[in-house]
Amino acid sequence: MPDTKAVTEDLKTKAAGETSRQSPDSKEPSGSQEEERSGLHAEPPEIVYTSPLEALDRYSTKSLDRAANAHLARFTLGVSPYGLSSTFFTWWVHLMGAPGKQVQLMEKAARKAMRLGIYAGQLARDPETPPCIKPLPHDHRFEHEAWQTWPYNLIYQAFLLSQQWWYNAACDIDGVSARDEQVVSFLSRQMLDMISPSNFIATNPEVAQTTLREGGANLLRGYQNFLEDWERAVSGKLPIGTEDYLPGRDVATTPGKVVFRNRLLELIQYAPTTGKVKPEPILIVPAWIMKYYILDLSPHNSLARYLVDQGFTVFMVSWRNPTAEDRDKGMNDYFGAVAEAMDAVTAIVPDTGMHGVGYCLGGTLMAAKAAQMARDGDDRLATLALFATQTDFEEPGELQLFVSESEVAFLENMMWDQGYLETKQMAGAFQLLRSADLIWSRYIHEYLMGRRQEMFDLMAWNADATRMPYRMHSEYLRQIFLGNELAEGKYRLGGKPIAIGEIDVPIFCVSTTSDHVAPWQSVYKLHLLADTPITFLLTSGGHNAGIVSEPGHEGREFRIRTTGEDEPYASPEDWLAAADRRDGSWWPELVAWLSERSGKEVPPPGLGTDTAPYQAIENAPGSYVFQR
Numbered sequence: 001m002p003d004t005k006a007v008t009e010d011l012k013t014k015a016a017g018e019t020s021r022q023s024p025d026s027k028e029p030s031g032s033q034e035e036e037r038s039g040l041h042a043e044p045p046e047i048v049y050t051s052p053l054e055a056l057d058r059y060s061t062k063s064l065d066r067a068a069n070a071h072l073a074r075f076t077l078g079v080s081p082y083g084l085s086s087t088f089f090t091w092w093v094h095l096m097g098a099p100g101k102q103v104q105l106m107e108k109a110a111r112k113a114m115r116l117g118i119y120a121g122q123l124a125r126d127p128e129t130p131p132c133i134k135p136l137p138h139d140h141r142f143e144h145e146a147w148q149t150w151p152y153n154l155i156y157q158a159f160l161l162s163q164q165w166w167y168n169a170a171c172d173i174d175g176v177s178a179r180d181e182q183v184v185s186f187l188s189r190q191m192l193d194m195i196s197p198s199n200f201i202a203t204n205p206e207v208a209q210t211t212l213r214e215g216g217a218n219l220l221r222g223y224q225n226f227l228e229d230w231e232r233a234v235s236g237k238l239p240i241g242t243e244d245y246l247p248g249r250d251v252a253t254t255p256g257k258v259v260f261r262n263r264l265l266e267l268i269q270y271a272p273t274t275g276k277v278k279p280e281p282i283l284i285v286p287a288w289i290m291k292y293y294i295l296d297l298s299p300h301n302s303l304a305r306y307l308v309d310q311g312f313t314v315f316m317v318s319w320r321n322p323t324a325e326d327r328d329k330g331m332n333d334y335f336g337a338v339a340e341a342m343d344a345v346t347a348i349v350p351d352t353g354m355h356g357v358g359y360c361l362g363g364t365l366m367a368a369k370a371a372q373m374a375r376d377g378d379d380r381l382a383t384l385a386l387f388a389t390q391t392d393f394e395e396p397g398e399l400q401l402f403v404s405e406s407e408v409a410f411l412e413n414m415m416w417d418q419g420y421l422e423t424k425q426m427a428g429a430f431q432l433l434r435s436a437d438l439i440w441s442r443y444i445h446e447y448l449m450g451r452r453q454e455m456f457d458l459m460a461w462n463a464d465a466t467r468m469p470y471r472m473h474s475e476y477l478r479q480i481f482l483g484n485e486l487a488e489g490k491y492r493l494g495g496k497p498i499a500i501g502e503i504d505v506p507i508f509c510v511s512t513t514s515d516h517v518a519p520w521q522s523v524y525k526l527h528l529l530a531d532t533p534i535t536f537l538l539t540s541g542g543h544n545a546g547i548v549s550e551p552g553h554e555g556r557e558f559r560i561r562t563t564g565e566d567e568p569y570a571s572p573e574d575w576l577a578a579a580d581r582r583d584g585s586w587w588p589e590l591v592a593w594l595s596e597r598s599g600k601e602v603p604p605p606g607l608g609t610d611t612a613p614y615q616a617i618e619n620a621p622g623s624y625v626f627q628r
Helices: 004-022 033-038 052-076 081-096 099-125 152-170 178-194 205-214 217-234 303-309 331-348 361-376 397-402 405-418 423-433 435-448 457-462 470-482 572-578 587-596
Strands: 256-261 265-270 282-285 314-319 354-359 381-387 507-512 534-539 557-563 580-583
Touching: 052 405, 081 178, 081 405, 099 152, 152 178, 178 435, 205 217, 217 435, 256 314, 256 331, 265 303, 265 331, 282 331, 282 361, 303 314, 303 587, 314 331, 331 354, 331 361, 331 470, 354 361, 361 381, 381 587, 405 470, 507 587, 557 572
Parallel strands: 282 314, 282 354, 354 381, 381 507, 507 534
Antiparallel strands: 256 265, 265 314, 534 557, 557 580
16 A cells, blocks of 8 residues: 555645746746736645545546646647637627627628629629729739629638638627637638638639640649658658758858857857947847847848848847757746847957847846836946847737737646646747738649749748747746836846836847737837837838848838937828838838947957856857757
8 A cells, every 4th residue: 555645745745836837937026916827926835635545536637637737738739729710609699699780791692692692693704894892002912814704703702701701700799808809800810711712723823824735734733842841840840942042151151259158149240341349249139939030031131140240249148949948948048048149249249338139029037127227227228129029919919919818827737737838829820810821822823833932031931930838938928028027117137127218328129010019119119118209110021031131132122210308209191101211121211220329339248258158169150059
């Protein structure tokens, strides 16, 4: 017989461990009821059980729930079916209780059917009849001229009318929140995108013509493409074509040295290319969900190389790809790693301030760090530049559809099992945001048409993501994203809350017009939080492509305006109307802004220091960028 007391103690230990993983303490005092409820700042409560059977029951049932959800998440790419089902049910119940809305939808359905019938009759008389409904500006599925021939024109017009009806059905229902309406509209769009006539051989004229012309050879090539992609996916390889964009050989080629390394990051210092440099170095912190070399892509579109060529000393953070061993690394660890990188920059380039630059989540981190430094009287920052960065997450755009209490709990169960959030599970949500372009367009071209999409540097980088530790991602989602603690002055660093309004250095903030991750209106809310001059720049492009906007890039334009410290707040619409519009790349604007706030040029510093701990370790791009 086993020792009952020993079994009880063992179960207590395991249960306490599970509690710690579920709600890890943050090594800082709580200081608020909200933090105590979240469990992220408070010490884990003492676990007391009256018997081994009760301990076994509580521990095993919770573990069973977590294990079941963790395995389910592998099939749903980390998207919680529970929260989505609950939202859909809420919408349906309220719709059933709205007879007026039902009558309106029936009327709309009848009117759309009539429009389609009239259009069909006009087509019979005149094949050149213009369509009765046009696709949205971003919808390119029906642009091929063959869609204007019968019967394909009638097929895609019926689809667009159905799509419009579903949008009307999802919205404007009493009792349903705006977020729930957005979720239902999003789910409806995903289902309709799945059954779009462009996705089937018989109803896609371009595919049908290609199949007849090639005798089905396109489908054979497409099947071979599918098998190749499937083999690479299950074996953990990067997509085909990425081998032509190897860091250090094809991308991330700007010369430099790794001058500091800790558990979470490597610090790269780039070699100077000019005889003299600005005295203030630039420290760039990219998001920890991406490899750093989006800012050091090919030589012609590398922001790091461009800044070096303009006479700046540039340091870049290269994040480590965490494993299950890093499951307990939290936000404080990431802030601490950046603090160590700043100490390294100060040691290598002493007696001067630095220009802080953050991209995406790295910008959120840098904004919080800048607020902490201002609060504590640390004056090492000369300026702060933020690229596609949100500091207020009340309206984070379509990404909020995947971040709810249900979704966070689902992700936590998955990360509890793995110790981290896998890159494929993270990519699933981003692909769904633009499924027509990122999923179904590829399906049509590569599997139905049998044509491989040509790989390029930005696409290769996009496939080379990093994982996120369990604890860090849980804290970020609960505190910064869901709790919006950074914007509300509740987020704590160094044991005390920080406020964006305490930042006392000029800010250069870049946003993009087509950003699905950080919509520019949400990024613009920095004006409500910061009490310092803000130069806001809105450039064309998306979250990544708009930032990689080198001089000479065709079709680029931007708007820019500086809001002084004492100027009244202007709405995003008013700012857009007042901002100057300019053609071309925004990079020269950044250089001009930094130069105005830099001192007289000096000889460039050495790469690292002559003695430890900031001696040059190895050549750029370092080791962490190659971790899979």
